[in-house]
Amino acid sequence: MSLLTIALDVMGGDNPPSIILSGAISALQTYPQLQLIICGDALTINRVLAEVKPSFAKRITVLHCQEVISMSDKPSFVLRRKKDASMRRAIECVATGKADACVSAGNTGALFALASYILKTLPGIDRPALVSALPTLGKEKVWLLDLGANVNNDAETLLQNAVMGSVLANKVEHIPRPRVALLNVGEENIKGNAQIKAANDLLKQSSNIHYIGYVEGHDIFANKADVVVTDGFTGNVALKSSEGLLKLMLSEVKRVSNQSLKNRILAAIALPLLKRIFLKMKPDQYNGASLIGLQGIVVKSHGNATGHAFFHAIKQAIDEVEQQVPETIRTTIESIMLE
């Protein structure tokens, strides 16, 4: 077991660093090979770390950063002006080889812009994609991408997303031949647009991907595919609208519960159960989302990350380091280009 180092941006997101740091400490506990570079305000970080066991503390380096990227900062502003932001410093640790991966709960747009600028994409990948593993009807997860990093929807982008998703499912989830599907509309008149049809043709030709064809929106969670590929616009809407309807369902349970005593009792019983399930369903709260296609590993934790969510994001980064995900994407893309 070789050591590995992860750089953490602990200043991003809606919650204070102390909550995020609790996830970092859990990760040190779980992974003895882990070293951390913690980027952010040293005063705040050291105050939290003062209570940490010395055996953990010596595996931590604190990198003091004077700036913080807020959730409303524009990417262009961040790129030009916030040179000493904790997020930027964490990504730079990956670029300079000081860290094997970085994790942030901060502003997604800024993370995308900084990571693309500093780390650059892999050869054969035009733009990175945001991908997360979502729950399905089976025990298996489904990797949906792109969740909003890249709104281009041409066939080449979709093919690249397919490769990246397939590598992740194979390497991180250990699925020998991940079933890769292309998200499309259903029984309607025109099945998809020109880009989807062109991507379908490209995917059929590729012997490096186990392509199973089109799936529809309701198939995402139905365990029909291990990887569902779409553009960043559609993927973002699919994920967020699903979460929106779930939230509506929970609120409807609460509303109905006020209609009668019987309903109130039913709801009181049902709500804890529902909330537990809801939390599991709310994918980005629970899992990290990887920004893949870069020459380096970047994992995004939810903006409202709890220690538990941040721990999972670190775990995902570790998996990607140990499974050499960027390197495998590079070689797979290469062999597809030589086909």
Next chain:
Amino acid sequence: MSLLTIALDVMGGDNPPSIILSGAISALQTYPQLQLIICGDALTINRVLAEVKPSFAKRITVLHCQEVISMSDKPSFVLRRKKDASMRRAIECVATGKADACVSAGNTGALFALASYILKTLPGIDRPALVSALPTLGKEKVWLLDLGANVNNDAETLLQNAVMGSVLANKVEHIPRPRVALLNVGEENIKGNAQIKAANDLLKQSSNIHYIGYVEGHDIFANKADVVVTDGFTGNVALKSSEGLLKLMLSEVKRVSNQSLKNRILAAIALPLLKRIFLKMKPDQYNGASLIGLQGIVVKSHGNATGHAFFHAIKQAIDEVEQQVPETIRTTIESIMLE
């Protein structure tokens, strides 16, 4: 109260005509001004109608059709070959003025193709859109379009969808100034693509639409807008993926319920409540979806339509007739073009 006539295609969909016809009879009961032209196999229809009260029976005309469009028939095949299909005959009743609207539970692709071909779009509308009213966190509904009729996503199409949705919300839901929003991706680097930005500019300029700007996927059900506008690809995915996640949640409740006796009891109590709510959330099962932008009124009931769902689709058609929806869309588009 003037009489109105609706043509029904009772052969489409997954359920037998008798189930659909029960919804038609309820509509006759509820709407004394309603006359029906029932298109389909006369033998089957008459067998069901034999048990209907004479006062209802005399408001029904049966139009015998020899052909049925199956759920797997391709639109091109239907257009060329199935000239005596019940769906086609029902649409023709609208074209010839025998009926004021038509309702079908059949193949969406075939309905889109036949209706576009026979009825033609309104001046200023390039292609019809599929729209349905979905539940929200408030008491209000939200009209989401396009649900899959037209996968074009240029700015002009989005503007036309905005006009049609706004007219429907105003006329059918009686909202004086419907809040119209454009579906976009969120906090990510690039907010939307070129088409979305161009549509945003067009909508801002239009004094005929109460445009409130962008919303994200999770806002669809959050009662932030009365009309949410998107292209047919994204809209279809948003609707179907939301339904998919709800289905997953129900199945998760069932799975968890088998884990312990306590959970089994909890789930047994909670499930009926959840199912009732789920049914309400499953929008196309409950409401009709209108194919709007045509020179005539066409409402699509769910393929698996129950009598109740079919009744709601007929109700929606009646509302659109009485509120002269196509005429209002025509004049609104006209005044926008003159702006």
